[in-house]
Amino acid sequence: MSAPKPLGIILAGGLATRMGGGTGQxxxxxxxxxxGSTLLDHVIARLAPQVGAMALNANGDASRFADTDLPVLPDSIDGFAGPLAGVxxxxxxAAVxxxxxxxxxxxxxxxxxxxxAQRLMxxxxxESTPIALAATLDPKRGAMRQPTFGLWPVSLRDDLRAALNGGLxxxxxxxxQHGAALAPYAPDPFDPFFNVNTPDDLAQAELYLKDMS
Incomplete structure (x- = not known):
């Protein structure tokens, strides 16, 4: 009997400052x-087959994501605490x-x-480690960690909460601190962890998508 799949959390709580977002907007x-769809649609479609269930980490009015049919989980740490708060x-x-x-x-x-998900697990x-992070292999700099793509054990949630409350x-x-292992990926033909931060990045993503079709 195979082990149950991990759950998935999509991190959408960033401020998007380079796209024109930020405090008050x-x-x-x-x-x-x-x-023809959205960035989030693509992420959901890729993650869904890899996990047992998914939730979305986002702050503010949860009803704006009602069309996704996903639970919307706000940060429990005050202020903008970054991706670890979403984790x-x-x-x-997941503990519930x-x-x-x-x-x-x-x-x-x-x-x-x-x-x-399978590579991270x-x-x-x-490597007998509790945490694994994805990484991109760079010919000059080696394995470049992708800290928003990881495998996280529920058993460390209180440790993480204490670290965040302490300002980390x-x-x-x-x-x-927990000896995280790295799961490296080679660009093929581009970095699979290419992310959209700017309007130029969004235009580049459209080109990548066209090349993949």
């Missing part, structure tokens, strides 16, 4: 159009569901690998 980057929201949700692990994915990264198992915000500072 709501901009859901995942709602930007891409190939914590996912872990708390009786799950042991969560896979995170960013709402602005539409081309991440179809085997992400296999990597964590092989940088993902890799916390993951390094």
């Amino acid at each position: 709501q901009l859901d980057k995942g709602r930007l159009p891409l190939g 914590l929201a996912g872990l708390d949700w 569901q009786g799950a042991t692990h969560v896979i995170s994915a960013a709402a602005d990264t539409p081309f991440f690998p179809h085997d992400l 296999d990597t964590a198992r092989a 915000r940088k993902v890799v500072l916390w993951t390094d």
